[in-house]
Amino acid sequence: MATLRFGCVLLAALAALLAAAAGGDPGKIGVCHGRVGGNLPAPEAAAALLRSNGITKARLFLPDPAVLPAFAAAGIDLTVGVPNENLTFLSAAGPEGALQWLRSNGLAAGPVAGRLRYLAVGNEVLYNNQFYAPHLVPAMRNLHAALASLGLDGAVKVSSAHASSVLASSYPPSAGAFDAAQMDVLRPMLRLLADTGAPFMLNAYPFISHVGDPANVPLAYALGASDEPVVRDGALAYAGLFDATVDAVVAALEREGFGGVPVAVTETGWPTAGHPAATPENAAAYNGRMAERAARGVGTPRRPGAPVEVFLFDLYDEDGKTGAEFERHFGIFRADGVKAYNINFA
Template identity: 50%
Template sequence: MNIKHLMPISVVTLLLNITAVAVAPVGICYGRIANNLPPPTVIVNILKSNSISYLRLFNTDPATLQSFAGTGILLTIGVPNEILPFLASSANNAALNWLQSNVFTNIPANQVRYIAVGNEIFHKDPFYTPHLLPAIFNLHQALQTLGLSDSIKLSTPLAATVLANSFPPSSGTLDPHLRSDVVPLLQFLQKTQSPLMLNVYPYFSYINDRTHVSLDYALSRLENPVLDGSLQYRSLLDANIDALVYAMEREGFEGLPVVVTETGWPTSGGEAANVENAAAYNGNVLTQARNGVGTPRKPGIELEVYLFDLFDENEKVGEEFERHFGIFGVNGVKAYDLRFN
């Protein structure tokens, strides 16, 4: 089987070591490329009423950040790709000033869990690759200056295309063309005890090659498992995560945690994009995370996963299904039955 059949086009999970918060280690992404989103107070109510305590934002919109201040919701805050060159500059304490002006004036530091620097840079915005690590280094130094480098971790969400091989998972290896950029990133993550972030969409793998990827495998409910030595895979999500784990181990980074920063299934607009499949996929992800079963390669290790997306995004470009990942309607009602607690 060709490895491209298993890895999604777009590219999420960290060991959750929180004992004080008795909730499932699952969050949700809040994409805002839409013109019909409800006001912040409604969004906070949706999250709280569904016991969602972890949220990923894709930028530092002040009003959005301020709406979550004091709610107890823990945030992963995104740094837009286009400002990486600015943050990579050391002039006038650019990174420190940016953090203070754009983040900590709007949200208490104790509500910031991660800062996701850029998004899928190597995959969709390679122009910014030279700026990624310098920006991360400068932001880390700024967090150190503020005394926050132990509590707020820095990373960057990667697409699954950082792997050259992914099937079977035990053959996972980095793309040799990206290795010179990815390995220094892994070194930083290991040194700072930060997670590797991965965006994983089995849906894309399925629609791109239905001949080799079954719907049940993509939906994490395969009855007859795919074998990899002594390990059994009933879930393409598990296989994708473990392929990355193996690839990191090959580079000498054993034990580096992984956070799934995006995964989900569309409800409309494409092949197999419907409410039933979205409910099945996201429900299986929630069950796996809530039960702490881990993956075949890392059994019993809890996964921190961020489901995509809070709402449909009606102004998103691309294929029609890209606009239909919403788990909730803009009226706050779930598009399908999905229990976070």
Template identity: 55%
Template sequence: MKPHNLFTPFLLLLLVAATAHAANIGVCYGRVADNLPPPPSAVNLLQSNSISKIRLFNPDPSALSAFSGEADIRLMIGVPNEILPQIANGTGDFAADWLTSNIFSHVIPTQVSHLAVGNEILFKDPFYTPHLLPALHNFHGALKKLGLSDNISISTPHAASVLATSYPPSAGAFVPYILPVLHPLLRFLAHARAPLMINIYPYFTYAADPINVPLAYALFDPSAPVVRDNGLEYTNMFDATVDAFVAALEREGFGELEVVVTETGWPTAGGVGADVEKARRYNGEIVKRVLGGVGTPRRPSAPVEVFLFGLFDENGKGGEEFERHFGIFHSNGEKAYDISFA
């Protein structure tokens, strides 16, 4: 397929229409499973449930092609960690060719809202750390060359473990030994007007210490204890964690950066506190907050863009049993629990 023309009035209209959905919740479309419906069926499922933002973890052609021309769904597309060395060691032209061949030959460029370069590299895949920033620079240059840098945001998702301190939120601070790498990355994000992407899971914190971490605080329950911190009040762990990242950014002189939550969710089975009702409560509250434009105590007027994990259970994932049970939908398209995205 030939690359799409990037500069037609029709495409600009598509971009305007897609932007109208900016307040909608995003959902991660992981595909590490052998029992999932084909991508066209997944697209129909998304549309029938008013889900207009999706995170794909890699530019799989079969998945991308299913979204081609679906202007009502905007995409965050991941670049796998193992691709970074060739992008970092190449040129801007090579990065542009890679984007055109692997992404823009399958979907209209205005369908893409974010490029997520790598995932949780600094702690979970540190081998690729030296390649991360050069790859980001080359991709950003490629987007500028293609005339897309104003419309496609580029960043890299981080695990919550990049924070050395997250409690109380105002004490948020990054792990000191990653600062030599993190500072140039934050400067790049500021220059590119791109967000800090973070993956945060209150479930992990609760499951690791259910005796000392109040379940109500993790689940947005009204009975949760109120944490008072420098004149602000926190009633849930999600807000507190986001604001800990904001405080950490401010501490390093990058308080202007937006924060996007690229993964969060609650499992329906497989671990301490993992069940259908708790997943419904957590994810339902996240959806309600996003649709309501709710900010955090530290940034009350700045709604947080959030991508829920995930669309389906993934029986091929490794790790703890609960890792395979985050699906909002069953593979037959039925909801795992009652949740509305409209």
């Protein structure tokens, strides 16, 4: 039994090292910094706020020239989004055009390049931006080639963030399967991820699943706070939708022959207003659980030894967001830097 336990410890340590080598440290929580707001603090203040709370990873949704140098100077590792509208150029321009894009956005050299860990090429393209779908993988390939020409391909991984709707089946998690209509894009993308050691990026929002179907997604299950398992899948049990969603993606990856590709959750969070379930207490419970599991380096039932890298959405409320009222209330901090609720990132 001692030998078995020692072997499990070694496997868990190896999984953590492999995940770190893929571009990030899964043992630390990251935070998204959306900028669709009119009352946002200066980038230097945002960077200082992150560091003062022990947060050293951030996701930016575009290469914002005001934010990048401030965050890099503060020693924050960067996941930088490549906007969907840039994909047609990057697809057609080849590696030289991609290199030009990196240089023009300050990502090719200097302190920013030194802190760059991921390029998230496009955001939820297969969900609501089908026009860009044919350009997605060529753009990813060109950016990877451009990074390789700079000697940065080992430190910077290229992927793309997907909505959970990329799955055609997710229940039970072992039945996870990608949408067949998207496989012409997904198959070459998965091959690229596997070949370059990059993760499959997922945006997962149990809150939105609860809002859309409260009868089948109870609040406690969405929060990951069920006292008893809600879903049993063979020998595996799930008390929270987050784990079930990640494992459905893992099952889909395995189904396509890419079980070695890690999963990184590039957005998840819980709002504080705009819906009866959107309260500071629920946000503290959900986001606090995400931070705690990242600190402990826990995996999921299907991959217990593989920590999941997670980025919480969002640093501040964004009053310029469109859509449902709750979309404007995901901020973990108020504009004055005070926490919107009690949460520990240690």
